[in-house]
Amino acid sequence: MNNLFRASKFSLVPAILGGVFMLSSTIGMAADFTMKIGHLESDKQSRHVHLLKVAELVKERTNGAVEFQIFPSGQLGNQREMTEGVQLGALEATVAPAAFLGGFNPAISILDIPFLLPQGDEAAQKVRGGKFGEELCASFTSKGLTCIGLWPNGRKNFTSNKPMGSIDDFVDQKFRVMDSNILIEQFNALGASAIALPFGELYTALQTGVVDGEENPLDTIQRMKFYEVQDYLVLSEHGAMEDVILFNPAAWSSLPDEYKSAITGAFEEVIPELIGHKAASVASALEEIKASDINIRNLSDEEKAAFREKMYPAAKAAFIERTGETGEKLIAVYESEYDAAVQ
Structure with a gap:
């Protein structure tokens, strides 16, 4: 089973985003699927650096058919606005701190529990990327969001x-x-x-x-x-400070299965490097x-x-x-x- 999780399918809804302040990264020229991803961290922090790496991998593995456009630093709004945008289809995806999502999905508050994840990176990933992570992601489906996985973002x-x-x-x-x-x-x-x-x-x-x-x-x-x-x-x-990778259900279900696999695989593949980058920052x-x-x-x-x-x-x-x-x-x-x- 892939450690980033299978998502439910919904009918396609147009995704239109107005008032974009600045495009941080555009990968490719003539993609079949263009997906805007907003988040809160600066362009120097671990989340953004590795979202760019994911975008590169996805471009390569879909032969340019899927283009990720990454918007850091709250350019598309605060986290509540971005999460609502993903629900409504105005934004294709966001990578959000779990601590900001309890109002949308109380189940995610399990990550507030102290000493939830084991101390070692390998052991922590077994929990994050196993059945627990899968069930936690599935809890977003009824909230109008498709969660495809969790990303580590440090510890308190x-x-x-x-x-x-x-x-x-x-x-x-x-x-x-x-x-x-x-x-x-x-x-x-x-x-x-x-x-x-x-x-x-x-x-x-x-x-x-x-x-x-x-x-x-x-x-x-x-x-x-x-x-x-x-x-x-x-x-x-x-x-544990965890990020949640959320897609608009219609945008996600519009992708061919092989593109979904390329995306979830890319998010999973960069986790060790993401952990290393965060460790160096710490x-x-x-x-x-x-x-x-x-x-x-x-x-x-x-x-x-x-x-x-x-x-x-x-x-x-x-x-x-x-x-x-x-x-x-x-x-x-x-x-x-x-x-x-x-x-």
């Missing part, structure tokens, strides 16, 4: 202005989170509290003590200069962070297991409360896949 770590030398040090600390009951419960399980704040307010909230800490990937912590107003960093890698960010006065600590494997033992059950319960029977079934698939991957 903890920072705080208070010590985090042990799991007990989290008690009574206040952490900023995105607006997610699952993320709130993960901190409640540690005896900490979580406050949902807009991302744009986070630097000032850390600086003024509205919250003690936050969770983000290292390259975000570096880019947003959070380390300037934080005293402690714990390299926990507790939260390593560079860590070097800049190390040059500051922040105290940095690595969680040991034993500590990660202890954090997971506390955090996972509470976050899982919050997910199931939100998603009901659908969530229970998805959790059952996930736990089976996780156990197999870490053996």
